[in-house]
Amino acid sequence: IINGVLAKNGEYPWYSRIMKNSGSQWCGGSLIAEDWVLTAAHCFPPGVSGLNVFVGALCMDSHTNCDQKVEAFTIRQVILHPQYDPNGWANDYALIRLNGKSSIAPVQIDNMNLSWGFGSRKPLRVAGFGATTSDGSTYPTKLYHADLGYVPPNECKQMMGSNRIQDNMLCAIGNNQDACYGDSGGPLFDHQSQRLMGLVSWGYGCNIGLPTVFARIASQFDWLRNNVCPNTEKKP
Ligand code: 4AZ
Numbered sequence: 001i002i003n004g005v006l007a008k009n010g011e012y013p014w015y016s017r018i019m020k021n022s023g024s025q026w027c028g029g030s031l032i033a034e035d036w037v038l039t040a041a042h043c044f045p046p047g048v049s050g051l052n053v054f055v056g057a058l059c060m061d062s063h064t065n066c067d068q069k070v071e072a073f074t075i076r077q078v079i080l081h082p083q084y085d086p087n088g089w090a091n092d093y094a095l096i097r098l099n100g101k102s103s104i105a106p107v108q109i110d111n112m113n114l115s116w117g118f119g120s121r122k123p124l125r126v127a128g129f130g131a132t133t134s135d136g137s138t139y140p141t142k143l144y145h146a147d148l149g150y151v152p153p154n155e156c157k158q159m160m161g162s163n164r165i166q167d168n169m170l171c172a173i174g175n176n177q178d179a180c181y182g183d184s185g186g187p188l189f190d191h192q193s194q195r196l197m198g199l200v201s202w203g204y205g206c207n208i209g210l211p212t213v214f215a216r217i218a219s220q221f222d223w224l225r226n227n228v229c230p231n232t233e234k235k236p
Pocket of ligand 1: 130178179180181182183184185200201202203204205206207211212213
């Protein structure tokens with residue numbers, strides 16, 4: 001996160017940090033059920049291994065005045081969205097099944113596009129442990145967030161290229177704040193509705209006056225439900 005603000009205790013209790021065994025930052029994610037974390041599909045290129053998930057990540061080092069619970073998990077299973085396109089990054093969604101159940105309350109997901117009408121500049125927040133400098137040379141030890149404004153699809157197509165912006169993408173831009181390398185998969189959160197709206201997906205560099213593109217959550221409610229709730233799904 002570039003030019004962000006430190007996240008506070010309890011603000012993102014479900015924020016899930018995905019790290020390499022080596023201790024380096026890999027991606028972000030969000031706990032959406034007791035053993036499921038939602039993240040970006042491009043966080044799982046072929047052959048990747050040695051990843052661990054820290055649900056509730058906030059106080060990862062000598063963080064003062066920090067008492068948020070963190071739970072560490074290995075990965076039991078990864079489900080990539082069946083329409084994920086590893087070239088253009090359409091449908092950049094992945095579900096991680098944790099090797100165990102979290103006791104932390106999951107985030108609620110946006111299931112109706114209710115909070116971001118066309119033309120709105122609704123404030124949205126992106127959180128992560130990604131790079132704090134646009135050259136990607138510096139990584140934080142604490143969770144940061146940035147305030148972004150929603151950019152309608154037509155405007156985003158003009159800025160990013162009409163062939164790159166697909167239906168299941170959502171764009172947001174900051175005023176000198178942005179998501180950056182390592183924030184991928186992390187949450188775009190609407191503090192007003194307290195719902196998860198998007199997953200950090202891609203952009204051209206960081207903080208250069210162009211939007212960050214997110215995988216839009218609302219359109220995937222059925223896919224999420226069908227994979228996360230196979231038992232409830234049997235009921236009418
Ligand atoms: C990344 O690699 C990444 N500012 C996230 C967002 C942007 C660029 C890269 C766009 O996680």
